[in-house]
Amino acid sequence: MGDYSTETISHIDREFISDLLRKGERLDGRAFNEYRDIEVEVNVVAAKAEGSALVRLGNTTVVAGVKVLVGEPYSDSPDEGVTMVTAEMSPIASPLFELGPPKEDAIELARVVDRGVRESETVDAKKLCIAEGKKVYMVFADVYPLEYDGNLIDASSIAVNAALLTTKYPEMKVEEGKLVQTGEVLSLPLKNVAVEHTVAKIDDILILDTILKEEFVQDCRFTMAVDKNNNFTAMQKGGGSGPMSLELIDQAMDMALEASKDIHKVVDDAVKSVE
Amino acid sequence: MSPETKPDFLISPEGLRIDGRRTDELRPIELKVGVLKQADGSASIRQGKTYIIAAVYGPRELHPRHLTLNDRAYLRVEYRMATFSVPDRKRPAPSRREKEISMVVANALKPALFLEEFPKAVVDVFVQVIQADGGTRCAAINAASLALADAGIPMRCLIPAVAVGKADGKLLVDLGDEEDKYGQGDxxxxxxxxxxxxxxxxxxxMFKKEELLEAMQMGINSCKYLHELQKEALRRAYVKKASENGDEDDDDEDDDFDDDMETDLGEADLMEDE
Incomplete structure (x- = not known):
């Protein structure tokens, strides 16, 4: 996640991994554009959360939960609900994560995953309005990494999408100034779904879905959110300060477009499993 | 309070933008180097109504120590917005947005710097947004890069930055606030x-791949122009200094250097006495 390339890593490791890449190989034998095995389990917090999903991406595991609450809209958008995604890097997931308030890398994780949801307008904010200017639904999707072996962003993006797509919540209305349930159960009003793909740059080589050892030696990473119509809805270059040429970015975008079909299918299959 | 209304269009039928610019035209930019006397290096930028000041302190001793990097200096960037810089009062505590921007600004600047020249030290870059009117993270990079040069931090080159975006289906360079808020992408x-x-x-x-590639090419072109403005600003500051002081300037600098040496020696002597 963070800029681990600046942490103390043996130069031997760095050379070993980059030599291997130059031979066209990765530590775990995958192709450069190949994701690890992905398992998605939805409704893992069925009793308390309105939506939830557990995602295993190789040895990286995250759990995402969605809470739908009723609150007041922001003054500049009185007829729009609120969607918010947060993520933490809890110390349970890795000896590299420390206790305490979120640091830059945790904030970046949360904001990058959030942007993937919000900028692609996954949830139609206008349809989250109960009474204009007074009551709107507020959708909170929170991600907790449980096990960290690289590529938290993509794992979190899959988990958040699977959780949002399977969210069910009670319909509310305002009656005589009071908030009451109508008895109906709703699914979230969806507009557009995008999944995030992260490539790491090591020397002049791009690889998808890094494991931790690869993240340690990356020059930087580049995350792209792609919707089902091949639109890019969010991007972020981070995870180190290595610069990237326009050619490499072009190549990275092709990798994301190609991988996107499979990842969308993984999410859709998980959603179908409970329908 | 400055109430905001959504404009009817961002691109006029004549193809001009809200403030009359062409799609590939930057806002008026004013760069000044050496605007703060206390800092080791400083610069300000006015880009349209956006106004930002950047200051550099260091290389100096790093606190807290556990952040120390043994093979290079730590580049610490703190991007902060003044409470009055935006239409509503911003909460004074640093927001998550500000923390993220601090990090991406540091990442943007780092490749230009020879931080390995100062192991264990810190180079602090403080960016204060005085007035925000779109494109603040890019303006911050433009100013911070000049401040680093002004502080004499060894660097490969200056770093120019610009925000490209889309409004009414057209690609635009250097988004203003309304274009950022009501446009289709940034x-x-x-x-x-x-x-x-x-x-x-x-x-x-939302962008297609081809659009993004075109946008980035536009961005690169604008960055090159900005780079010329940055070099010019730097030259202005230093040519002026040299001509004001004439030859004496050189002598002054030598004196400063001697002073530094003496302090160092003084400290070393003390240590030995103990």
């Missing part, structure tokens, strides 16, 4: 002008 970027490599890249909104 791609802030920074480049190493020596190699055209990209050091900052973010995006929101």
């Amino acid at each position: 791609v802030p970027m920074a480049i190493l002008p020596t190699t055209d490599e990209i050091t900052l890249l973010q995006q929101d909104g």
Whole structure:
């Protein structure tokens, strides 16, 4: 996640991994554009959360939960609900994560995953309005990494999408100034779904879905959110300060477009499993 | 309070933008180097109504110590917005947005710096947004890069940055506030002008791949122009200093250097006495 390339890593490791890449190989034998095995389990917090999903991406595991609450809209958008995604890097997931308030890398994780949801307008904010200017639904999707072996962003993006797509919540209305349930159960009003793909740059080589050892030696990473119509809805270059040429970015975008079909299918299959 | 209304259009039928600019035209930019006397280096930027000051302190001793890097200096960037810089009062505590921007600005600047010259030290870059009117992270990079040069931090080149975006289906360079808020997307970027490599890249909104490639090419072109403005600002500051003081300037600098040496020796003597 963070800029681990600046942490103390043996130069031997760095050379070993980059030599291997130059031979066209990765530590775990995958192709450069190949994701690890992905398992998605939805409704893992069925009793308390309105939506939830557990995602295993190789040895990286995250759990995402969605809470739908009723609150007041922001003054500049009185007829729009609120969607918010947060993520933490809890110390349970890795000896590299420390206790305490979120640091830059945790904030970046949360904001990058959030942007993937919000900028692609996954949830139609206008349809989250109960009474204009007074009551709107507020959708909170929170991600907790449980096990960290690289590529938290993509794992979190899959988990958040699977959780949002399977969210069910009670319909509310305002009656005589009071908030009451109508008895109906709703699914979230969806507009557009995008999944995030992260490539790491090591020397002049791009690889998808890094494991931790690869993240340690990356020059930087580049995350792209792609919707089902091949639109890019969010991007972020981070995870180190290595610069990237326009050619490499072009190549990275092709990798994301190609991988996107499979990842969308993984999410859709998980959603179908409970329908 | 400055109430905001959504404009009817962002691109006029004549193809001009809200403030009369062409699609590939930057806002008026004013760069000044050496605007703060206390800092080791400083610069200010006015880009349209956006106004930002950047100051550099260091290389100096790093606190807290556990952040120390043994093979290079730590580049610490703190991007902060003044409470009055936006239409509503911003809460004074640093927001998550500010923390993220601090990090991406540091990442954008780092490839230009020879931080390995100062192991264990810190180079502090403080960016204060006085007035925000769109494109603040890019303007911050433009100013911070000049402040680093003004502080004499060894560097490969200056880093120019610009936000490209989309409104009414057209690609635009250097988004203003309304274009950012009501447009269809935003791609802030920074480049190493020596190699055209990209050091900052973010995006929101909706773009096809071809659009993004075109946007980035527009961004690179604008960054090159900005780079000329940066060099000119630096030259202005230093040519002026030299001509004001004439030859004496050199002598002054030598004196400063001697002073430094003496302090160092003084400290060493004390240590030995103990």
